Amino acid sequence: MSPPVIVVDIADVKAATKPAKLVSIGLGxxxxxxxxxxxxxxxxxAHIMLPSSxxxxxxxxxxKYVDTAIPLAIEEMLKLGAxxxxxxxxxxxxxxxxxxxxxxDYIGRKNVLAVKNILKKEDIKIVAEDTGGSVGRTxxxxxxxxxxxxxxxxxxxxxx
Amino acid sequence: MAKxxxxxxxxxxxxxxxxxIGASHATNSLAELTNTKVSIEVPALEIxxxxxxxxxxxxxxxxxxxxxxxxxxxxxxxxxLLDIASAVELVTQITGMPTASEELxxxxxxxxxxxxxxxxxxxxxxLADFLGLKIMPLPPALAVDMxxxxxxxIMLEQAQKVNEAILYKTKFMFQPKQITxxxxxxxDPGSLDRIIALLREKVGIGV
Numbered sequence: 001m002s003p004p005v006i007v008v009d010i011a012d013v014k015a016a017t018k019p020a021k022l023v024s025i026g027l028g029x030x031x032x033x034x035x036x037x038x039x040x041x042x043x044x045x046a047h048i049m050l051p052s053s054x055x056x057x058x059x060x061x062x063x064k065y066v067d068t069a070i071p072l073a074i075e076e077m078l079k080l081g082a083x084x085x086x087x088x089x090x091x092x093x094x095x096x097x098x099x100x101x102x103x104x105d106y107i108g109r110k111n112v113l114a115v116k117n118i119l120k121k122e123d124i125k126i127v128a129e130d131t132g133g134s135v136g137r138t139x140x141x142x143x144x145x146x147x148x149x150x151x152x153x154x155x156x157x158x159x160x
Numbered sequence: 161m162a163k164x165x166x167x168x169x170x171x172x173x174x175x176x177x178x179x180x181i182g183a184s185h186a187t188n189s190l191a192e193l194t195n196t197k198v199s200i201e202v203p204a205l206e207i208x209x210x211x212x213x214x215x216x217x218x219x220x221x222x223x224x225x226x227x228x229x230x231x232x233x234x235x236x237x238x239x240x241l242l243d244i245a246s247a248v249e250l251v252t253q254i255t256g257m258p259t260a261s262e263e264l265x266x267x268x269x270x271x272x273x274x275x276x277x278x279x280x281x282x283x284x285x286x287l288a289d290f291l292g293l294k295i296m297p298l299p300p301a302l303a304v305d306m307x308x309x310x311x312x313x314i315m316l317e318q319a320q321k322v323n324e325a326i327l328y329k330t331k332f333m334f335q336p337k338q339i340t341x342x343x344x345x346x347x348d349p350g351s352l353d354r355i356i357a358l359l360r361e362k363v364g365i366g367v
Contacts, residue, residue: 026308
């Protein structure tokens with residue numbers, strides 16, 4: 001039997017124990033952060049919109065911002081029996097879908113930089129990454145293996 | 161940073177009206193260009209949290225999106241979204257040459273960009289005339305990819321400024337060919353305030 005598919009919508013975080021497939025569809029500027037503890041087989045996927053919740057009090061939705069979504073994902077995983085020190089990360093997304101703009105501070109890039117900052121702060125290692133470019137990505141995270149599939153329209157499927 | 165939009169029924173009606181004027185000008189321009197009849201659906205105005213707009217409009221379908229940024233008295237974005245089959249059919253109708261595949265050639269890309277450009281200019285000109293403002297569309301950009309990915313790009317820029325975005329959309333259909341598309345207008349928050357103030361003046365509610 002194939003594992004249940006759990007869709008992680010935009011501005012959402014889902015955590016699961018094995019076996020499950022956590023899926024986020026059509027990441028453009030958004031960034032997907034897959035966290036995994038390979039021993040307890042607890043995984044989480046966050047489909048994050050914006051780099052920072054700074055200035056928001058209260059925060060409308062913790063899953064929406066990098067600086068709140070990643071701690072939320074960790075909390076959810078710990079509840080399911082993960083151990084913080086074993087968690088590693090794979091990240092995908094943060095594209096610039098329209099390549100006309102020359103400015104480098106496009107939101108996809110800001111999202112990816114923010115993710116790297118927060119993961120560093122949380123002492124979580126990024127073991128694989130497929131970010132940037134001008135391509136939409138659908139990602140599928142398998143919490144029994146920790147594999148992250150990145151599907152694109154033109155370049156097919158890449159496994160992280 | 162977080163700002164909620166509070167609009168009453170009358171203001172919403174007025175905004176819908178403004179959008180209709182823009183959309184009918186835009187689709188008429190396309191009808192002239194292709195020498196066909198175009199019908200448009202009753203336009204919809206949605207004011208929702210950005211993530212909800214994205215969840216309802218997104219999806220994995222392959223689409224061609226033309227993105228035009230507006231500057232001047234009103235800032236914002238106009239986006240034309242065509243499913244890939246419609247995009248290919250539209251190019252065929254305009255150039256008179258059948259296209260080989262879903263992979264668009266450089267020439268076909270520029271045809272679609274031009275279509276987006278013409279529609280966006282007519283849309284923004286109609287808005288500018290109606291409101292008595294100057295609006296300048298910037299050169300168009302085109303991308304072919306998943307609908308959700310194209311839309312999150314344009315909407316996230318807005319999401320940085322407000323929790324809720326206003327999305328004006330209409331769907332158009334060409335006869336007899338099955339070409340369907342959507343046109344979106346997303347004004348920046350400050351520009352939306354300005355539009356509303358001008359509309360209030362117009363109907364004599366005072367500012």
